[in-house]
Amino acid sequence: MKHLIYLAALASLLMACQGKKQTEAYARETDLQERLRIDFCRTEQEVRNYIQTYIPNVTDEQLRDWEARNVLEWKMIDGEKRYFRNAGPNLFRVDSACHAIKVAKEGAPLSDSELVNQAHLPKVIEAVHQTHTTIVEPKRMRITYTLTVKPDAVPAGEVIRCWLPYPRTDVARQSEVKLLATSEPTYQLAPTSCAHSTLYMEKTAQKGEPTRFSETFELTSSAEWHDLHPEDIQPYDTTTTLYRTYTAEREAHIRFSPRLRALAKQLTAGETNPLLQARRLFRWVNDQFPWASAREYSTIDNIPEYVLDNGHGDCGQVTLLFLTLCRICGIPAHFQSGFMLHPGAWNLHDWGEIYFEGVGWVPVDQSFGISTFARDETETWFFLGGIDSWRMVVNNDYGQPLIPKKQYPRSETVDFQRGEVEWNGGNLYFNQWDYTMEITYEHP
Numbered sequence: 001m002k003h004l005i006y007l008a009a010l011a012s013l014l015m016a017c018q019g020k021k022q023t024e025a026y027a028r029e030t031d032l033q034e035r036l037r038i039d040f041c042r043t044e045q046e047v048r049n050y051i052q053t054y055i056p057n058v059t060d061e062q063l064r065d066w067e068a069r070n071v072l073e074w075k076m077i078d079g080e081k082r083y084f085r086n087a088g089p090n091l092f093r094v095d096s097a098c099h100a101i102k103v104a105k106e107g108a109p110l111s112d113s114e115l116v117n118q119a120h121l122p123k124v125i126e127a128v129h130q131t132h133t134t135i136v137e138p139k140r141m142r143i144t145y146t147l148t149v150k151p152d153a154v155p156a157g158e159v160i161r162c163w164l165p166y167p168r169t170d171v172a173r174q175s176e177v178k179l180l181a182t183s184e185p186t187y188q189l190a191p192t193s194c195a196h197s198t199l200y201m202e203k204t205a206q207k208g209e210p211t212r213f214s215e216t217f218e219l220t221s222s223a224e225w226h227d228l229h230p231e232d233i234q235p236y237d238t239t240t241t242l243y244r245t246y247t248a249e250r251e252a253h254i255r256f257s258p259r260l261r262a263l264a265k266q267l268t269a270g271e272t273n274p275l276l277q278a279r280r281l282f283r284w285v286n287d288q289f290p291w292a293s294a295r296e297y298s299t300i301d302n303i304p305e306y307v308l309d310n311g312h313g314d315c316g317q318v319t320l321l322f323l324t325l326c327r328i329c330g331i332p333a334h335f336q337s338g339f340m341l342h343p344g345a346w347n348l349h350d351w352g353e354i355y356f357e358g359v360g361w362v363p364v365d366q367s368f369g370i371s372t373f374a375r376d377e378t379e380t381w382f383f384l385g386g387i388d389s390w391r392m393v394v395n396n397d398y399g400q401p402l403i404p405k406k407q408y409p410r411s412e413t414v415d416f417q418r419g420e421v422e423w424n425g426g427n428l429y430f431n432q433w434d435y436t437m438e439i440t441y442e443h444p
Contacts, residue, residue: 031409032299033077038431039295040075042083047072050088054101070310071095073295086293093292094312110373112345116390118373121382124223124389135173138222139389140442141341142180146435147419149211153432154423156207163402163420164215165338165394166199168192173222174393181216188404195397196416200404205423213419221341225386226362227378230273234358236330246332246355251399253303253414254324260304264328274331274356278364281325282384286369289313289321296430297414315367316350316415320398322366323352331355336363337415338394339437346439348417351387363387 044063051058066072071094073084084090092102110118120137127136145164154160167177170192179189184201199215236243249256267284268277289307294314300306304321307313313321319335326333332355340349351365365383374380398414408427410420418435421428 035296035299035429036075037077037082038429039085039299040077040082041085042087044081044083047083047088051091054092054098054105066091066095069095071098071312073310084295090292090312093290099290113340113342113368113390114373116342116345117368117371117388120223120388120390121371121379121386122375124225124386125378125382127223128225128227134226135222135224137389138175138220140176140218140220141392142216142218142440142442143341143392144214144216144438146183146212146214146437147421147433148213148435149205149421149428149433151208151210152205153428154205154211154425156205158205158423158425159202160205160211160421160423160428161200161202161406162213163198163200163406163416164213165392165417165419166190166197166215167217167219167338168197168393168396171393171396173224173387174219174391175222176218176220178218179215180218181214183212183214187215190403194403195395195400196402197394198402198416200402219392221389221391223387223389224363225382226359228275228356228359228362228381228385230275232358233273233275233356236274236332236357238330242355243332246334247327247330249327252301253320253398254327255302255304256324256328257302257305259308260324261328263308264325267325268329274329277329278326278331278354279381279384281322281329282364282366283370285318285322285325285366289318291315291318291367296412298410298412303414314350315365316398318366319350319352319364322364323354326354333364334396335398336393336396337398338417339392340390341392341439342388342390343441346437348415349391350415 048058063072067074072091073087074081092098124137128134147162147164149160166189167174169177182199182201184203188200190196190198201213203211203213205211267280271277271280290312291314292312294317297303297316303317304324307317307321316337323333323335333352335350335352337350340347351363351367353361353363355361362385365387368383371379371382395416402420406420406422408422411427411429412418418430421433
């Protein structure tokens with residue numbers, strides 16, 4: 001059976017909801033296949049039409065070559081060849097020749113978040129030097145987050161259970177979190193001991209009507225930057241719980257496979273300083289794996305291996321590869337995620353933190369990577385040891401239980417950002433609901 005790791009992760013949850021063992025196995029496979037159908041929804045003609053906007057005379061031979069090199073992602077679904085929903089745009093991000101064609105036609109301007117950070121990062125570095133603190137440049141934001149279940153996705157009269165993302169209150173650079181309003185009078189906030197920060201509510205479905213859950217809150221998010229130097233890094237105390245926990249393997253996505261062990265050894269050969277090792281890993285991932293739109297994480301057995309096989313990754317995928325390589329090298333590392341909130345460019349986003357003895361935990365945004373607009377070496381390496389002010393931290397790890405416990409398998413089994421929804425009849429997948437975020441900046 002395909003996707004064994006995914007299926008094993010779902011098994012314990014589904015067993016409580018199915019009557020017979022054969023039905024359980026069928027339900028798990030059916031769930032996975034339905035998720036794949038949603039992600040791999042493009043026909044060859046649709047993909048060809050997109051490619052022809054840049055390469056009018058694209059040939060069948062070119063398509064087969066791109067497929068063979070995994071730069072045009074496809075699968076056999078129900079006996080038909082189906083392409084990933086963003087296979088066309090991803091081709092022009094991943095394949096260097098196709099990327100050059102697109103840049104020649106449209107140019108390569110900085111993204112909206114890069115434009116914000118081009119002015120922001122120098123201010124952060126200057127503020128750290130002036131104040132001799134590592135947390136600076138606070139930004140106050142008010143956010144209304146709304147999740148809307150589509151009409152009749154759940155039978156009328158049935159209770160819908162919903163988990164919304166909520167800013168953590170145990171992260172030093174995220175402060176003054178204040179809940180202002182909720183759509184339902186009764187709610188439950190997850191304790192800080194939970195890796196996923198959630199606000200839970202219930203509501204009864206009405207026939208023909210959407211079911212909305214919303215929350216309004218404020219938070220102050222600050223930048224954090226550490227002026228790191230190799231001589232400041234002390235040898236690790238390998239006997240501590242912190243060291244043993246955060247250099248260990250984790251289920252599914254932090255696995256020390258022979259290939260990853262060999263890669264980590266090769267990339268750090270001859271270097272023993274943890275900071276310089278981390279910089280080698282950071283630059284290599286940055287240079288080797290361009291950003292590309294990602295299929296749902298729940299359909300991938302091992303995300304770091306997927307990145308290596310396919311030559312690209314989105315923010316969470318390259319982060320998990322970097323963190324795995326760090327742990328193999330004996331550098332404590334953990335996943336962190338939530339949202340990037342740059343004015344005009346908010347989105348789901350993942351990053352991580354690594355630990356240096358003598359310094360502590362420092363943020364690392366592998367996806368933002370080596371700054372293309374950097375003026376000097378300090379700005380070049382900003383996102384290894386630093387992070388900008390425009391963040392909302394929701395998760396301090398991945399793939400952990402929600403509170404209260406979810407009865408059915410999550411839509412997102414790795415990360416938690418968009419929310420999770422279910423009723424007594426099953427999980428509500430992403431195609432059954434929508435979400436929006438409204439942000440007001442006090443001092444943009």
